Amino acid sequence: MTKRDELPAPDKKGLSRRNFLLTGTAAAIVVKGGAIFCPTEAWALEAQALKPTTLRTLIRMARDIYPHDRLADRFYAVAVKGFDTDAARDAGAKALVEEGIAGLDAKAKAAHGVGYADVGWEADRVAILKGMEKDSFFQKVRGTLVVSLYNQKEVWPLFGYEGESASKGGYINRGFNDIAWL
């Protein structure tokens, strides 16, 4: 039994914090009812307009587009959440994502006999994405992610980036020229 309460609360960005009973080796993200759950990271995301399986596949796709092994799934979940919000407002936006993910799954099934999210090797999934790189669906997902993933203040420290500095007096006394290895 593992309790993961100590994780930084991601609920600010719309993920809800959950405690789980972990039984055996659960898949990283599981779909249950109208939501997806990540037991190991202790968060859940309620799907508003998209199918929960679609959200799950989107998260997989997001990681395959911008794979950073040091980033937990919750950052990718936050990054794709806007697609669900947009889908709730706009039928066209919803169709683009649902049809895009259906197409992705169809390709994965044809090549590997399973849906996209269940294809085991990243290289195999990336090969599928490569084949649709020019499509409007892929373009839309990538173009959104490049902002929604890297613009999360919570991911910045994981890249060493320090963000806002004016309130700390800038770097005049905090190492603007502290490079020592040259």
Added chain:
Amino acid sequence: MAAPFKLDDDSVVVVIGSGAGGGTLATDLALKGIKVVCLEAGGRHEIEDFENDEWSNFSKISWLDPRTTSGSWRVARDFPGLPAWIVRAVGGSTIHWAGASLRFQEHEFKARTTYGEIAGANLLDWPVTLAEMEPWYEKAENRMGTTRTHGIPGLPGNNNYKVFEAGAKKLGYKTVSTGNMSINSQPRDGRGACQQIGFCFQGCKSGAKWSTLYSEIPKGEATGNLEVRPNSHVLKIEHDASGKVTAVVYADKSGTVQRQKARIVAVAGNSIETPRLLLNSASNQFPNGLANSSGQVGRNYMRHLTASVYAVFEKPVKMWRGTTMAGIIKDESVHDPKRGFAAGYEMETLSLGLPFMAAFLDPGGWGRSFTSAMDGYENMAGMWIVGEDMPQEKNGITLHATQKDKYGMPVPNVHFDDHPNDIAMRNHAWKQGAAVYDAVGAVRTFPTPPYPSTHNLGTCRMSANARDGVCNKYGQTHDVKNLFISDGSQFTSGASENPTLTIVALATRQAEYIAAEMGKKNI
């Protein structure tokens, strides 16, 4: 003390835009006792409003009205709706600018003579020389507080600069320094010294960096002769039967159309909006657009070569700490055809925060090749290339045939094809930039393509002969005596230096000319 002038006051000079060109001109005229109304499309955001946050500040004050693109340049593919990064606010792009302030070189004012005939290039000599401009550069550097002029010390080098300098020296480059920056290295002109905050592109929170918003306009307003009217988007310039301009029509904050009468109109909307406005002001008398008898309005658009080189090292650099662009290598900024191209380029330090780096390092890039580069962010150093691109008649601003903005005016299309000279120069610069970093042990370098244009130039160029350009050497249009071009649109060629110092020097000189001509009742 803002001076409210009446809409039907036809004795005022109307300046359109409050950035480097407009803000300087409006202030100078006011200081000379001339009444000025400065119409600015954007709002007034003071220093407190600036945010050390790239996307947030970008969305707050950038010019995001619809624009379209065409041509073979990569920007049309990577950022089809955002050809340029321009600020829409009181202060214009001097809020986001980095402060690099360089004089053009003598030979760059004589582009056609120096480079000769280049196929496809519409080169022309400027109608002014460096010798004529020197006193104006002097004045501009003084008012802007440019480092390494007027006894002002240079800025200290940050981490990004130290890597750049070490590489440059190893490679044998001779002219590397923290450059001429209009950023206070010590308190001056009522503003403090740079705190090395590192968000120069997001507006300087300490006010150390020169901007018309707080360094010029308040001085003009204090005279009682200058009224800056924010949220006033100019749609059209009107003229009378004699061909003199008489008024400008603008939409105010609520979208209501207003008409401000004018004795003189000066346009400084940056090089996309300035020609767009002249083209949108076409009339029976000027069917091809105002001041366009030469057919050159909107043409010869230049944006500087631009490219970047980023490099990842084994150990941290933390390039985002401190001034964004205080570092320059000038060795390649010469005309040396042996390199395989005409004209030259500057190499300048540059850093982007993580969010912008993701968007601009390799636009469209994804997968492990991209993300492993991003994983090296903390260990990255970066530079920007500013090279002279060739003016080409076909490159420029035209009115979109069908697409209109929210005021019903045709949106501008920005067309650009790289000239073979631009491509040869960029390839050379990428190679040299990588060599600088390789010299100090880079493990990987990235030849980054151009960003949306921050230097927009040449679309209403000055020319000695009325047939070759839109305005004379004072920015006065050849066709309409009381209509002036007061921004980078005037540039006859681009030179290899960042443009703002020259824009400010020209605006200062233009103010003197306008005052003299008004005194003589010529305009």
